[in-house]
Amino acid sequence: MKFYNTLTRQKEEFVPQEKGVVRMYNCGPTVYSYPHIGNFRAFVFADVLRRYLEYRGLEVRQVMNITDVGHLVADADEGEDKLEAAARKEKKDPWQIAGYYAEIFHRIRKQLGFAEAMAFPRATEHIPEMIAIIEKLVARGHGYVVGNNVYFSVASFPSYGKLSGNLLDTLEAGARIEPHPDKKDPRDFALWKHDPKHLMQWDSPWGRGFPGWHIECSAMSMKYLGETLDIHTGGEDNIFPHHECEIAQSESATGKPFCRLWMHARFLLVNGEKMAKSAGNFFTVEDVFQRGVGPQALRYMLATSHYRQQMNFTWEGAESAKTSLERLAEFRRRLSDAHGAAPVAAVKPVVDKARKDFEAAMDDDLNISEALAAIYGLVREVNRLDPDPAAAAFVRDAFDRIDTVLNIGTAPPDVFSDDEKNLIDARAAARTTKNWAESDRLRKELEAKGVLVEDTPRGQRPRRARK
């Protein structure tokens, strides 16, 4: 398996530090508002990555953090905490805000079919771990205390900038932000902050205060996964300053490499532009659900665009995704109800090729487009061959195994109301007497209820129209 490493700017063969075990940390949501579809692009990417690593037989220890304190609205040093800003606006306390939006995040990730991570640690529950690292940094001379604040000294970490390319001597910090009077160097960032107005406060060796944003990921990743991670993921905007600062403080604290492979998902655009409320192209996950793009279709769109390529979300694309999804779901359904003649021997070479192509594609930095081509090749060939029940079962096992990665091919079983069942039965009765007019009328009536009926040599096959 080769993955592109932001740190080295090239694809590298992936070898976890411990044989067979992957320690992966995913930058998760800041729970201060409804998650938008761009947020979930990065999360779906992390899920597909995790699933593929498992497909390849690795044990994945996956941790995704929930940021519920410290992430400021304006800039890294001043300004209001995102949670507190939301709290003020909604007239709730920040704990309620965090709880509410964290719950929504979890609900959506389940709807989108995410594999369960090992842990979803929350920043507010790891304050002691953060304080411990900050103390270590101060003791080692990488952090300094000014009044009740603690800052990280960027100058003490010469390789600062290795991830983002924003090297120290070219970084013009303070160019757009007013330099903070307490800082020795405008590029230094806060580890611990004192602000009497802040609603979330904890005791610390430096007095009551709250942690800086970057320190949470260092503390929580090390707690759950150890001092050196195999993989760290996030959105491309995390590269700088967030991940750059994580590296600086983590490596300064431990003296060990913090993470070996950094993977970043590029932004999702809407109509070719970055999502922004002012541009009117900002969609939360709930928004797209309400506009008829269901969880599976959204997952399909997010999972089948290459993570390292900007993705352009359009409603036309969403419709296309729904159709494609339906085709896969139909294929999968048919494999459990096959009546063809092709034996296993006929179908096996097709399956073997699809599997081989799929793996080769995914091994190459998750080349999802190529992988999908392999899947559609399988679909087309198997449909053409028309397998017998044993062959269909053989294909089904292979398809399901491949789909453990993308998790897009299985359709929920169709459920029909009593009313719908009655109509279906009535139509079957009409058909026995070749009453086509009544049959067509009932088909239309069912269609209006979202039930599509197909006639096959073995009778009717009703199914729900998909969203």
Add this chain to the structure above:
RNA sequence: GGCGGGUUAGCCAAGCGGCAAGGCAAGGGUUUGCAAAACCCUCAUACGCCGGUUCAAAUCCGGCACCCGCCUCCA
């Protein structure tokens, strides 16, 4: 200003030196009581523009144009 990415058929999108994957849409067939689903066929002498290297370039090199992102809260 610094850094990075992009420009391939109506739309989305692989390919990154050797005759242009795949999906959606569209048109024509097979099938069907009619449909649907499925399958078959058609659908880029062509890969932003101009030069160059090469037996051979969408793929390498140089230049130009346009688009997007990061550098500042943001996945």
